[in-house]
Each structure stands twice: as C-alpha cells, then as structure tokens.
Amino acid sequence: MREQTSNARQDRAVATTRRLWDRRAAGYDNGARAERWIIGDTRQWLCRQARGRVLEVAVGTGRNLAHYPDGVTEVVGIDLSPNMLARARTAAARVGFPVELHEGDARNLPFPDADFDTVVCTLALCEIPGQAAALAEMHRVLRPGGRLLLVDHVEYARAPFRWIEPLRARRRGTAPRRRPVDVARDQGFVIDRHEPLALGFFDRVAAHRP
Numbered sequence: 001m002r003e004q005t006s007n008a009r010q011d012r013a014v015a016t017t018r019r020l021w022d023r024r025a026a027g028y029d030n031g032a033r034a035e036r037w038i039i040g041d042t043r044q045w046l047c048r049q050a051r052g053r054v055l056e057v058a059v060g061t062g063r064n065l066a067h068y069p070d071g072v073t074e075v076v077g078i079d080l081s082p083n084m085l086a087r088a089r090t091a092a093a094r095v096g097f098p099v100e101l102h103e104g105d106a107r108n109l110p111f112p113d114a115d116f117d118t119v120v121c122t123l124a125l126c127e128i129p130g131q132a133a134a135l136a137e138m139h140r141v142l143r144p145g146g147r148l149l150l151v152d153h154v155e156y157a158r159a160p161f162r163w164i165e166p167l168r169a170r171r172r173g174t175a176p177r178r179r180p181v182d183v184a185r186d187q188g189f190v191i192d193r194h195e196p197l198a199l200g201f202f203d204r205v206a207a208h209r210p
Contacts, residue, residue, distance in 0.1 A: 009173020013129035014105060016172075018080045021060075021127075025083035028061050035123075038198050039151065043067055043122055046149040049206060052117030055141060057106045057134065058124030060084045062091030065099060074098045076116070080105060107133040114143040121150040129174045135187040142209040148189055151197075151204045152180050158200070181205050 021028075047067035056064060059077025061084055068075060074097060079085050085101050092099035104110055106121075107130045119138045128134045138148060156165045157179045169176040181194045181203055189207040197204055 010129055013172040013174055014080065017127055017129060021079075021081035022083040025061065025081060025087055028084070029063065029087075032063065039202055039204075040197075042151050042197065042202075042204055046120060046122065046151060046204070046206075049147060049149055050118040050120060051147070053115070054118045054120060055109075055111070055116040055138075057109075057119060057121040057138060058128070059088050059101065060124070062088030062099075064120065064122060065091045065095050068095070068097070072097055072118075074100065076100045076102070076111075078102045078104045078106065078109065107137060109137045109141055111141045113140055114146075115141050116146060117143060118147045118149065121148075121152075123152055125150060125152045125180050126154075126156070126177060129172060131177055131180065131183045132175065132187065135180070135183050135189070139187050139189060139209055144209055146209050148184060148205070148207040148209070150180060150184075151202060153202050154179050155201050179203060181207075 043064050044067045047064050048069055050068055051071045052073055054072050054075045056075055056077045059079050065075060077088055077099065082103055085103055088101055092101065102110065106128050119142055125131055125134060155161050156177045165176045181191060184205060184207050185191055190210050191205065191207045193206040195204045
C-alpha cells in the first residue's frame, strides 16, 4: 500500500511538471540572454563533446540542437511537455542531421540498452521527479565508454535551501534532490570533469559509462 501511494504521488508530480513546462514553453527562449550571462557558453561546451548517436533528455525547445558538431550522426530528444516539443520541431528543421523527437518520461526511457554514444541533459535534471531513476536510465541506454554531459543548478544542495528540500520532496512524493554529480557517481558513472559555475550555484559535469 505504501509503495502504491508513493507511485501515485510520483505520477502526480510528473503530471504537475508536464503542465508547468507546457505553460512555460511559449516564453522559455526569452531567457536565453540571461542564461548566457550566468553560465556562459556551457551549452556549446557540452554539445561540442557529443559524438555519434545522441540522446538529449528533456530536449525542451531544442535550444541545444544548433550547437552539435559534425561528429554527431543523429539526435534523439525526449521531453515530458508536448508544447516544448512543438517548438523543438521548429529548431530541428534548421539543422543538417536527423532529429527524432519523443514525448516521454526520463525515468523510463523507451530505448534499448546501450543504444547511444552520448547523453546530454541541460538545466532539466532538477525538475525530473526522480534524479536517481533518470540517471540510472541514462546509464542504461549508454554504450560502454559513452559520455554523459550535463549542467544543472544546485542551490537546493546549499544552506538554507537544503533544509527546505526534504519538505518539498515529501509534498511531491519524491526523494530529496542531490547534486547531480553525486547521483551520477552513485549510478555508476565515472566523473571526468566537474566544474562549479556561477559561485557554485550550477554544476557542469562530463562523465562516462565505464
């Protein structure tokens, strides 16, 4: 019974997250200039390291698509929000490589094991109801040696926010959020590079599946 209650709460959290980003989709790209001021060229820095068949988790409006290099053969994007995906389709039409877009949940990726050379996730893991489950799925779908490239904000791991985080998690029926670099390590990734950005409020991580 307790497990059923927890699953119901997580399902509600997923539905709430979908509605939130559906509402934000129309104005999301208006924040691009402010984002660059805060984290600089991080999107470009991450995407330049992608190779082969790429999975972008929480692809959003497709803002990263223009930054992938020639070594990328295909990008598969997944997102909870239909409205964000509608905008990503416009961005996908402007790039010179195949882009495949899916609506779905990062905690249950609809792809076989070892299907991708690179997984990218930018400024989204903090909103996924279940960081550990999402990173476990990213690990599963990566080929051995494949790269994980991510950036996220981590204020919830700092005082005083970390004292509030357990209360927030209890309301949502999810586990408290932790620094992505720590969760990635727990899920079996080897961390190649970890850089705090913006006075430590953001983490930029490059890792690989051994």
